[in-house]
Amino acid sequence: MVDYYRRQGIKAWSNGEVPFRISSNPYIANAYAEIITGYLRDVSNVDDSVRSVTIIELGAGSGQFGYLLARALVERTIANAAYKGPSFKYLMTDVADSNVSEWAKNPRLRFLVEQGIMEFAVLDVADPYSAMIAVSRRSLEQFNSGNPVVVIANYVLDVLVHDAFSVRDGKLNEVRIGVEIGKKMPEIIGSKEVFESLAFNRTATPVKFPYYNEPDLDSVLKSYSTTLRSATFLFPVSALRFMEKVGQMSGGRMLMIVSDKAYIRTDQLEGQNGLNLAVTGSFSAIINLDAVARWIGEHGGVVKVPDSASSHFDTYAFLLRHTGDFVNLSDAFSRAVDDLGPASYWAVAENVMHHTGGFTLRALLGFLKLSCYDPYLVMAMKESLLQAANEADVEGGERLYSALSKVWGNYYPMGGNRARRDVAFLLGRLFRRLRKPERSLECFRASMEEFGAHCSVLRNIGICYEELGEKEEALSYYREASRLRPDLPAEEGITRLSQVDEIVASR
Ligand SMILES: C[S@@+](CC[C@H](N)C(=O)[O-])C[C@H]1O[C@@H](n2cnc3c(N)ncnc32)[C@H](O)[C@@H]1O
Numbered sequence: 325m326v327d328y329y330r331r332q333g334i335k336a337w338s339n340g341e342v343p344f345r346i347s348s349n350p351y352i353a354n355a356y357a358e359i360i361t362g363y364l365r366d367v368s369n370v371d372d373s374v375r376s377v378t379i380i381e382l383g384a385g386s387g388q389f390g391y392l393l394a395r396a397l398v399e400r401t402i403a404n405a406a407y408k409g410p411s412f413k414y415l416m417t418d419v420a421d422s423n424v425s426e427w428a429k430n431p432r433l434r435f436l437v438e439q440g441i442m443e444f445a446v447l448d449v450a451d452p453y454s455a456m457i458a459v460s461r462r463s464l465e466q467f468n469s470g471n472p473v474v475v476i477a478n479y480v481l482d483v484l485v486h487d488a489f490s491v492r493d494g495k496l497n498e499v500r501i502g503v504e505i506g507k508k509m510p511e512i513i514g515s516k517e518v519f520e521s522l523a524f525n526r527t528a529t530p531v532k533f534p535y536y537n538e539p540d541l542d543s544v545l546k547s548y549s550t551t552l553r554s555a556t557f558l559f560p561v562s563a564l565r566f567m568e569k570v571g572q573m574s575g576g577r578m579l580m581i582v583s584d585k586a587y588i589r590t591d592q593l594e595g596q597n598g599l600n601l602a603v604t605g606s607f608s609a610i611i612n613l614d615a616v617a618r619w620i621g622e623h624g625g626v627v628k629v630p631d632s633a634s635s636h637f638d639t640y641a642f643l644l645r646h647t648g649d650f651v652n653l654s655d656a657f658s659r660a661v662d663d664l665g666p667a668s669y670w671a672v673a674e675n676v677m678h679h680t681g682g683f684t685l686r687a688l689l690g691f692l693k694l695s696c697y698d699p700y701l702v703m704a705m706k707e708s709l710l711q712a713a714n715e716a717d718v719e720g721g722e723r724l725y726s727a728l729s730k731v732w733g734n735y736y737p738m739g740g741n742r743a744r745r746d747v748a749f750l751l752g753r754l755f756r757r758l759r760k761p762e763r764s765l766e767c768f769r770a771s772m773e774e775f776g777a778h779c780s781v782l783r784n785i786g787i788c789y790e791e792l793g794e795k796e797e798a799l800s801y802y803r804e805a806s807r808l809r810p811d812l813p814a815e816e817g818i819t820r821l822s823q824v825d826e827i828v829a830s831r
Pocket residue numbers: 325326329330342343344347348382383384385386389417418419420423447448449450477478479480483484
């Protein structure tokens with residue numbers, strides 16, 4: 325499984341093989357920022373000598389969520405004059421070094437690194453102490469230097485190593501999973517096709533305690549023999565060992581926020597007979613967060629669960645044995661997860677995105693605001709937005725410009741399929757229709773940086789220069805565009821702007 329992510333690198337997300345929009349959009353990033361800011365305030369109420377908290381994102385994948393969360397946190401803390409709590413350092417990590425090297429090249433992340441807000445590390449959740457921080461060449465413990473830690477685990481605990489057990493008639497059994505590979509074995513080991521061709525078989529043997537020889541793990545495992553009647557379940561052994569280590573590193577001051585498909589209550593495990601593995605590029609499972617909650621309970625901690633939690637994607641928080649009442653964290657969790665949480669928001673957003681036509685400007689502005697200015701929402705509402713930008717009056721145009729500028733701030737380039745993912749080009753077109761040629765130029769240049777030169781982008785750059793009165797520069801871009809599409813002669817460029825616009829609009 326790790327091989328799959330190492331080999332695919334950022335393509336796992338930019339090609340759309342691994343679902344990530346639900347766990348990496350601006351809405352969920354803002355929800356996390358609310359919760360973490362509440363936590364930071366609580367930490368300083370308990371101990372005002374804490375100057376900094378370390379945020380460790382596990383399995384950060386594309387890096388989009390980390391980018392959005394770090395920005396949203398800066399807005400609420402460092403850039404907020406009224407904020408008085410500790411600052412934060414954001415450590416974005418993944419087991420796949422291919423992802424980490426992509427982050428280092430990303431212009432949006434580079435900015436955060438240069439500001440001293442973010443660092444990267446190749447980190448295997450199973451072996452966190454061997455991680456080396458990319459820029460400062462420190463170990464995880466040196467990097468943290470005893471501060472409280474916030475762990476972020478979106479869609480990652482499910483891809484770690486789990487053990488499987490069953491309970492029948494009050495007896496706990498270890499379930500050993502065998503893998504059968506299909507007769508037509510695909511060529512690439514670790515490919516999506518290999519995972520799809522796998523079948524699983526299992527055998528059960530009675531568990532004898534001590535099983536792990538680690539008292540905390542054994543105690544949680546043993547508790548299932550008396551609380552479940554009949555079930556097969558996963559035990560998140562890697563996740564629990566990782567939490568143990570972070571607990572030691574932070575003096576027991578740890579908050580973990582998880583968004584995943586999970587069982588959080590024992591009654592959700594009762595009666596389950598399968599392991600519910602799903603192929604998502606590699607494969608994933610519904611994680612047993614009930615075991616994490618039991619572990620947290622045994623350590624005197626607190627678990628925050630959304631009122632309407634189901635085994636579908638949802639957001640949970642686990643606070644390890646702090647002193648203090650943590651009211652800010654509780655309030656923030658209620659607002660950010662119980663009210664209209666990331667899971668419910670996404671259920672609405674995904675549906676709205678399938679009905680993209682005919683929105684009024686007011687509806688578009690409202691929905692952009694609700695989404696916390698999601699760039700991919702703009703992509704889905706392309707036709708309505710282009711029309712609104714054409715028809716807006718001065719006031720409407722300024723409001724749209726302001727909303728789209730926020731969208732642009734959230735944009736995170738990761739390449740992939742140009743037709744589906746070139747948000748920069750679309751924003752450039754929208755800004756041009758709103759008569760903001762400088763902003764358009766910025767977007768068109770970013771589009772070329774991300775996806776390479778393209779006739780339509782070059783022509784649009786030419787048009788922007790023309791609107792700025794720089795005709796020589798404009799002509800040179802028209803010529804460049806004509807080299808890529810000789811059927812559109814450059815010399816006609818300046819006199820044919822309206823036609824060019826039509827050609828571009830019909831792409
Ligand atoms: C399903 S993706 C989730 C990515 C991202 N968090 C999101 O929500 O889009 C799982 C990520 O976990 C990483 N991963 C897999 N095994 C890991 C391990 N043992 N330690 C750390 N990361 C791991 C993969 O490389 C991949 O980036």
